[in-house]
Amino acid sequence: MASVCFYFQVHQPARLRHYTVFDNKADYFDDYKNAEICRKVANKCYLPANRLILDIIRRCDGRFKVAYSLTGILLEQLFSFSPEVMSTFDALAQTGCVEFLAETYYHSLSFLYSHDEFVEQINKHAETIEKLFGQKPRIFRNTELIYNNDLAALIESTGAFDAIITEGADHILGYRSPNFIYRPKGSEKLKLLLKNYSLSDDIAFRFSNRHWTQWPLTAEKFARWVNDVNGNGFVVNLFMDYETFGEHQWADTGIFEFMRHLPEEVLKYPDNGFKTPSEVIKAYEAVDTVDVPHLISWADTERDLSAWLGNAMQSNAIHELYRMEKNIKSSGDQDLIADWRRLQSSDHFYYMCTKYFADGDVHKYFNPYDSPYDSYINFMNVLGNLQSRCAKKTSGPNLREITRNEIPPDLRTQAVH
Amino acid sequence: MRVFMLGWEFPPFISGGLGTACYGLTKALDQLGTEVIFVLPTMVQSRYTTHVKLLTPDLAMSEAPFKVHQLKNVLFRTITSPLQPYLTSSDYQQHIEQSLAHIQRQRGQTYDLCGGLDYSGDMFTEVARYAQIAVKLAENEHFDVIHAHDWMTYPAAVAVAAGLHKPLVVHIHSTEFDRSGEHVNQPIYDIEREGMHAADKVITVSHYTRSILISRYGIPGEKVEVVHNGVERNGNQNWSLADGEISKDEKIVLFLGRITMQKGPEYFLRAAKKVLEKMDNVKFVMVGSGDLMHRAVEIAAELGIGSKVLFTGFLRGDDVHKIYKMADLYVMPSVSEPFGITPLEALENDVPVIISKQSGVSEVLQHALKVDFWDVDEMANKIIAVLKYAPLEITLRNHGNFEVRRLRWIDSAEKCLRIYDDALAAVAYA
Known part of the structure; x- marks a missing residue:
């Protein structure tokens, strides 16, 4: 009995416009570029993929299930730039075969810096999802699948969730398989769903790679791999970016055809089927606890936070941002608060990543800036303006300029990749 | 052969x-x-x-x-x-x-x-x-x-x-x-x-x-x-450690090259003017000589930043090392630069660089800030950022110095x- 559990991450950042130290308007976001990208991705991915999923659900008579996590930042953009995508998500919600997950509304790293802000963003997201799709999310996924024991404890304390989704990283599982349900260490009720990164990445990253020994990947072959799990697990957690369909893997790679045929191939094995995350945790008990004292994520081979917080610029930018929290909130100015929150998206810090930069790879592909340095300069200029707006309202301090000696030694002489 | x-x-x-x-x-x-x-x-x-x-x-x-x-x-x-x-x-x-x-x-x-x-x-x-x-x-x-x-x-x-x-x-x-x-x-x-x-x-x-x-x-x-x-490793890499920090209250932005049309001295000065609108404790040092030298002095005066711009003339040897040692940032605003070796020397001397996109060296350097030579607003924006944000300067220096070693x-x-x-x-x- 092997259940395939699909969860798709759907997110687009609110990209900043070019903002120099000479700018002084409180107008930070590049609406033109954001609209252009949103419409492009809608046409290449969201619309065709949603129609395909809808079609499969109808064809399979409810035996095909998926889950989505839609960030608040994305939903805002869809409403403004591609409202037709919203109606297809609405149609998906009405099939009863689609589950919506909870996350931070702003796709933020707030868990690491402010638990108050973190919980506020989760609540805002959950309210939005309930209002739009009539479901109260019961499963939580943190930005970039960032996770540790403390996160589990915090999520459990809210009482709002049944399970957390995170990465099935080798170093937390050891010899154990991600194809079982686990319990976070120190947790009473929460369960853990762990990503099967090997099978997920076969679709998300390797699908079109002609140097891969398994290329071409057919639905029939993949269904066989899923079936091989029987005897060593209950569930195959396939977690990936939704943009895999049509954007990361272009339509001409055959990714949509693969997806179209996958359900029937999986269902050819009478024991196998599809479940949403909530159905999975209802169906199976936790087999063991997983202890994650250190933070993990789903990024790169390191599965750590170095893509967002690996250099002195990233660390400086995010610390400055969260240092403003009290003043921003006490201003009571809703525009100010909304701008501050949009700056929290992990993407802004990802763009500042110098890891692998010289080699040019996946990091570069998603980066609207020419270099991580440009992205830091732009972000700090925006932050400087936000700070002065805030100072006008609250007479708080201005952006502090940190000196070289204040930077922790490990960041001063960080390893260069 | x-x-x-x-x-x-x-x-x-x-x-x-x-x-x-x-x-x-x-x-x-x-x-x-x-x-x-x-x-x-x-x-x-x-x-x-x-x-x-x-x-x-x-x-x-x-x-x-x-x-x-x-x-x-x-x-x-x-x-x-x-x-x-x-x-x-x-x-x-x-x-x-x-x-x-x-x-x-x-x-x-x-x-x-x-x-x-x-x-x-x-x-x-x-x-x-x-x-x-x-x-x-x-x-x-x-x-x-x-x-x-x-x-x-x-x-x-x-x-x-x-x-x-x-x-x-x-x-x-x-x-x-x-x-x-x-x-x-x-x-x-x-x-x-x-x-x-x-x-x-x-x-x-x-x-x-x-x-x-x-x-x-x-x-x-x-x-x-x-x-x-x-780039030639010049073998005096411990030099800067031995000498200790030069204490100075002012930041120094360096132009080093022939002062000719090709090297874009005028854009450097116009960017300097913009920088000085936002910060005061900066000096702009122009090292080199050339047929636009006098014109450059005049432009600095016309822009009203004469006291903030120093012209040293042509320097060589130890004097070049000294000037690199004092500099916080090197700017190469060349109008058209087939390659441009000096930014590599600056990086070797632990000075972060801003280079013009109209240069060959911008093809081989990733850990450098790049601007169009004519975009003096952006040049000033980047100069200010390097002078203002230590994390930027440090990241550029660390990675730049490492990167330059790969160009053999x-x-x-x-x-x-x-x-x-x-x-x-x-x-x-x-």
């Missing part, structure tokens, strides 16, 4: 990037065991060439071959000639007059250099004369391939190649369009073009220059190969050897 190389100058008596590049490349070829006959003009007399003995011009016009101690495979041949890289016609005039006066003092005889008051004509006649002597010199040497650096050697290289039926590789370190913008000197352009077309293979120091060759000189793309310059002359030399093989094959096939 034996290379007949027509070059320009050799350290420590160099005036710019061309000499640095010739030295780096020759040294690396030497390390790879390639034999090089390095032919260069020795000036009759100038401030920096006191180490070269004068030969009587009526003798073969060339000195006895000599070797430099570290380079065991390189044989130097010199041709007595007042040619120098980066000469403009008016410089040439001055230079010739000085040289003639000197010779006259020494010998008490008049030395007529082709007469005439058309000095640009003088320079070109000299280039042609140089070519004749080079052919004579080459006739007594054995080599496989000719490698010529920049336009003044092309007539010589073309003549040698035609006379001895050897493959010709010309190496473009800069074009007339880089030096003069749209107002090219037609005879120079013609010499460059002829050399490139006559060559079996053309090497450019960047893709940026390669595209100029294709679009402006009509050179077929398949003939042009890019060999980026490397030995890799450039290996690429040249491959190109020699291609040129040999092309000639054999023909």
Whole structure:
């Protein structure tokens, strides 16, 4: 009995416009570029993929299930730039075969810096999802699948969730398989769903790679791999970016055809089927606890936070941002608060990543800036303006300029990749 | 493999990037065991060439071959000639007059250099004369391939190649369009073009220059190969630690290069003006000399930032290291820069850099800030950011210093050897 559990991450950042130290308007976001990208991705991915999923659900008579996590930042953009995508998500919600997950509304790293802000963003997201799709999310996924024991404890304390989704990283599982349900260490009720990164990445990253020994990947072959799990697990957690369909893997790679045929191939094995995350945790008990004292994520081979917080610029930018929290909130100015929150998206810090930069790879592909340095300069200029707006309202301090000696030694002489 | 190389100058008596590049490349070829006959003009007399003995011009016009101690495979041949890289016609005039006066003092005889008051004509006649002597010199040497650096050697290289039926590789370190913008000197352009077309293979120091060759000189793309310059490790890396921090209240932004149109000094000053609107504790230091020097001083005054801009004139050796040591940021706002070695030197000296996108070096540096030379707002924006945010400066320095170590002359030399093989094959096939 092997259940395939699909969860798709759907997110687009609110990209900043070019903002120099000479700018002084409180107008930070590049609406033109954001609209252009949103419409492009809608046409290449969201619309065709949603129609395909809808079609499969109808064809399979409810035996095909998926889950989505839609960030608040994305939903805002869809409403403004591609409202037709919203109606297809609405149609998906009405099939009863689609589950919506909870996350931070702003796709933020707030868990690491402010638990108050973190919980506020989760609540805002959950309210939005309930209002739009009539479901109260019961499963939580943190930005970039960032996770540790403390996160589990915090999520459990809210009482709002049944399970957390995170990465099935080798170093937390050891010899154990991600194809079982686990319990976070120190947790009473929460369960853990762990990503099967090997099978997920076969679709998300390797699908079109002609140097891969398994290329071409057919639905029939993949269904066989899923079936091989029987005897060593209950569930195959396939977690990936939704943009895999049509954007990361272009339509001409055959990714949509693969997806179209996958359900029937999986269902050819009478024991196998599809479940949403909530159905999975209802169906199976936790087999063991997983202890994650250190933070993990789903990024790169390191599965750590170095893509967002690996250099002195990233660390400086995010610390400055969260240092403003009290003043921003006490201003009571809703525009100010909304701008501050949009700056929290992990993407802004990802763009500042110098890891692998010289080699040019996946990091570069998603980066609207020419270099991580440009992205830091732009972000700090925006932050400087936000700070002065805030100072006008609250007479708080201005952006502090940190000196070289204040930077922790490990960041001063960080390893260069 | 034996290379007949027509070059320009050799350290420590160099005036710019061309000499640095010739030295780096020759040294690396030497390390790879390639034999090089390095032919260069020795000036009759100038401030920096006191180490070269004068030969009587009526003798073969060339000195006895000599070797430099570290380079065991390189044989130097010199041709007595007042040619120098980066000469403009008016410089040439001055230079010739000085040289003639000197010779006259020494010998008490008049030395007529082709007469005439058309000095640009003088320079070109000299280039042609140089070519004749080079052919004579080459006739007594054995080599496989000719490698010529920049336009003044092309007539010589073309003549040698035609006379001895050897493959010709010309190496473009800069074009007339880089030096003069749209107002090219037609005879120079013609010499460059002829050399490139006559060559079996053309090497450019960047893709940026390669595209100029294709679009402006009509050179077929398949003939042009890019060999980026490397950087010479100068072995005094502990220097900065030993000296300790120089304490200063002001930030220093550095311009280092010839103060000519090509190097964009005016954009540097206009950006400086913008920076000073936002911060006060900054000084802008311009190191170098050139025909726009006086104009630059005037512009600084006109912009009302005269007290914030310092002109040091041309510096060399330890003074350059000192200035790097004091600098917080190096800016290269070149209008058109085929490569640009100085940003690499700045990075080696732990100074972060802002470089113009109109440069070859921007193709090889990732850990540098890049701007369009004309975009003074963005240049100022980036200068301010580096001065204001220590994390930016530190990240740039750490990564930049590491990155620059990967640009090795030995890799450039290996690429040249491959190109020699291609040129040999092309000639054999023909």
